[in-house]
Amino acid sequence: MAVITVEELTKRFGDLVAVDGLSFEVDQGTVVGFLGPNGAGKTTTLRMLLGLVTPTAGTARIQGRPYRELAAPLRHVGAVLEASSFHPGRTARNHLRVVAIAAGLPRARADDVLAQVGLDQAADRRVGGFSLGMRQRLALATAMLGDPEVLVLDEPANGLDPEGIHWLRGLLRHLADQGRTVLVSSHVLAEVAQTVDQVVIIAHGRLVTQSTLAALDARTEQSVRVRTPQAEALRPLLTAQGIHANLAAHDQVVAVGTTTEAVGQAAAAAGIVIYEMGAERSNLEEVFLELTGPQGGTS
């Protein structure tokens, strides 16, 4: 069952089309990575989903309703948006208590979530003195205040050190194991690849692909890199045999989706000298870059 439904969502800021007819769904109990390069429209999409930005066209619904129509939104949806949305003079505990009062949640929840994110020692310190990582933890604590079934996290790893990122992965996994639905955005696939079940990839405000991580993994391809003084001659030869090949440098050819044997045979038949040859496997990050790059957005 879809918990988050985004349909034909569009946002224009003047001439700029930030989000362009975007549609995707997030099923209950899944952890979905919302990926795209900086400026792809991720934050605008999430802010429309949370009722902070009004869409130019289209709809974004959580549990079948626009966010603004949820009766007790924080009990259903927890969100992490920009890291600095705290009054610098307010303590961490008081920040959470203010939110708890507004949302009609018990006061004690503030201490519960502070312990959950490991900030209990800093509870009575003013947020102005917090590091970026501590603010990010406090933002996550705020998101969990209402014990929501759905979490919407915009770049939660920003500002976290490697240990913090490790902790975040554990937390996301823990939240998912409890059956919660998590939509987590990032501009770095590797940050979320270990945690997510599915990915929604966007570029230039449009959907590039929505797939499982496994399906994305299957798109990684083997390629063969060849160093030869006759690179200019080798490339058309491979192309003629139906092998996709590019000139990587004046003396290098990269042939995609083939084997060293095939390239070696072809070169030998044409009497092309090879200095060096090796098989490479593209990784997920390269697939991501290829999908979201200037020529991406076609699949």
Added chain:
Amino acid sequence: MTRLVRAELAKLRTVRLFYGVAAAMAAFGVLTVVANVTSAGQQGSPPLSADDLPALVGAPATMLSGAALLLGILGIAGEFRHHTITQTLLATPDRGRVVAAKLVAYALAGIAVAALTLAVTTSVALPWMNAKGLSVSVLDGEVGHALAGTLLVAGLCGLVGVGVGALVRNQVAALVGVLVWVVVVEGLVLSLLNVPGLGKWLPSAAAAALTNPGGGHLSRLAGGLLFAAYGLAFSVVGTRFVIRRDIT
């Protein structure tokens, strides 16, 4: 709605600004009493009489109005300044309800700061005057009017501050705007325009009617209602056209 008002009051109570303003106002109130009492009868000024008590306890009214306006403006524009508006609207997506809760909360905040200041000025002025052999009492009708008028104007200034903040969500622009309006527009431009009868309908003159009726001002009731109407009108227009904008 009570919940939202409580949340707004909790926001106010959990930062130092509110306590700083309250302490500054109480200190200022004591200073005005001391200055007025000690200078009375000196260098040709009339000696202190029992009739001076209302003016004495009500002296900080203008400063209190300014303080309440400041709290109201920062109460809403400060949320944009610190981006806390995002969290506020995540908890309460209905922006009209957020502004309404702030109107109530900052009216209460203005009254609270005024009540504290008046309690301090009265408890300094009253025994002092009694010690000087002047028989005065807070039960005197005019003292009651001065106290009630000051509480009311401070409360309404809190409310109007929220309206101004909703209209101009940048806190510096809002504060400068209010100063320019009061000093330049209502002060200077009005006297240059020379349209008798217009001035009393403008916001700060309407507010002044609460503490200083007569002198060309409206009656207390009319001034108070008009000033409150300004605050509500700013809030409605601000909510409709400014607060409703995208929070990016």
